[in-house]
Each structure stands twice: as C-alpha cells, then as structure tokens.
Amino acid sequence: MRLRSRKNAGESLEKNDLVVLEPGRYRGRWRELFGNDNPIRVEIGMGKGQFISRMSASNPGINYLGMDMFDELLRKGSAKAKQIWLEKGSDTVPNLFLVRGNAERLEEMFAPGELDRIYLNFSDPWPKSKHAKRRLTHSRFLEKYKEALNERGEIHFKTDSLSLFEFSLNSFSDSLLQMRNISLDLHRNGLRDDLVMTEYETKFVERGQPIYRLEAVIGSEAIARHRSEVEGKMRSAAAREEARQQAAAEAGEQDALSSAENAE
Ligand SMILES: C[S@@+](CC[C@H](N)C(=O)[O-])C[C@H]1O[C@@H](n2cnc3c(N)ncnc32)[C@H](O)[C@@H]1O
Structure with a gap:
C-alpha cells in the first residue's frame, strides 16, 4: 500500500487511545481491554481502516481489531474510526482497537481460541511463486488462524486477484477447511449493501473489476x-x-x- 499523505505524521501513537502498539501484552486478555465478553473479530492488513471502522459502527455488540504493520496506517485508521463514530453521534469508539502487528507473529498476540473471525481483505497477492509463503492465505498462516479462532471461528476473504484467489482455494482445501458462499463476482448484480466495502474494493469496483470472495468455517x-x-x-x-x-x-x-x- 502506498502511503502519500504525511498530514498526521507527527501525531504520537503512544498517546492514541485507539491504538495498541504492543499487542503481545494483551494475549489472552483482549476481553479485559474491551471490558466485555463480546466476540472479537480482526482484520489482518486493515490498510486505512475504512472496513473495520464501518464494521465497528454497524455492530456495537461485537469487538473489532484492525491490524497493520505501519504507523502511518494506524494514524489514518484511527482518524477514520473517530470520524465514522462521530457521524454516528458518539465521540468515543467503544468496540475497536487498531493494532500494530504482523500476521507472522499472530500466536504472540492471541491465545488459542481468542478470536471469533478473521477478515482478509485484498491481501497483498505476492505474484511471484518464490514469494508464495508470504501470501496471507498460505497454509502456514491458515494454521496460525486455526489456532487463534474459537468454535465459532470463520475466515472471510476477498480479493481482486484471480491468481491469489485460485491459490487460496487450493490452500483452504489442502488445509481441509470447509468453504461456503464462494463468489467469482461479488457485486455482479449491483453492490452488495449487506457487505461493507474496503478502500481497495471501492477502487476496483469503480474500474469494473470482479471481486472474488469466500468464507471458510473453522x-x-x-x-x-x-x-x-x-x-x-x-x-x-x-x-x-x-x-x-x-x-x-x-x-x-x-x-x-x-x-x-x-x-x-
Ligand atoms: C493491499 S492493502 C489492503 C488494505 C485494506 N484491507 C483494503 O482492502 O483496502 C494490504 C494491507 O495489508 C498489510 N499487510 C501486509 N502483510 C501483512 C502482515 N503480514 N501483517 C499485517 N498486515 C499486513 C499491508 O500493510 C497493507 O496495508
């Protein structure tokens, strides 16, 4: 993801009450941080945070975490979440934290069974086969997700990349995961207003590109x-x-x- 604007670059993330810079500290204790027992859903690679912010505002009974690796994205995500909740009439964001983290180290952030759902939205496709292991749907990541998810656990995955989708279908299947609601053109019959769009999705849909999507039940x-x-x-x-x-x-x-x- 290209990061152009440096508007909020000086803003300290340490003082940002929406941002968690050391997620390992909450391993096994995320419910304490949220202050309730609601299910916890995480978007890995949230980018600028539109999807996870809108999800949090539409579903107050669910706890959300947006994860990304870059401070600038945490700043943008935090501004986006505050703006969306303000439009909703609330000057606090009660059910969302933005986490600085790398999926490579998922097991250091979440205890087994701590998560209810993982969203993978427009994950980097890593087209060269020598980089296949970096794809977030590679079996080595699926094993991490299986460990972190609980008995209600699901993975929801969408992408504009046909080659990543093909790779992922095989990867989910090889990991013996049950897939459902597979779509090769999610918005074929008009925009799916029951599903929240991400920044990347909006861009690809405007260009007329199909969006591939699946859910895996774990x-x-x-x-x-x-x-x-x-x-x-x-x-x-x-x-x-x-x-x-x-x-x-x-x-x-x-x-x-x-x-x-x-x-x-
Ligand atoms: C193409 S962007 C998609 C952003 C957003 N989900 C969307 O759909 O608009 C992919 C994002 O995943 C993040 N990312 C890539 N690898 C990651 C990893 N291993 N752990 C956490 N985030 C990662 C990148 O920093 C980037 O922000």
Missing part, C-alpha cells in the same frame, strides 16, 4: 451451523420438488378427466 459450532443451514436448504428444495410433482400429477389427472368427459 470452528466446530460454525461447521455444525453451516451443515444444518445446507441441510435445511436441501429439505426445502426437496419439499418444493415434491409439491411441483404432485401439482403436475393432479393437473394430469384433471386433463385426463376432462378428455374423458368431452368424449362422452
């Missing part, structure tokens, strides 16, 4: 819920088909009766 509860939803859909489809066949049979009987009556 935790046992998430898998069980997904299975029961799929079974429910299959039962409804079977019931609809049975009703259709019965209606067709009844119509056939009616036609046969009418023909017989006409013949008399």
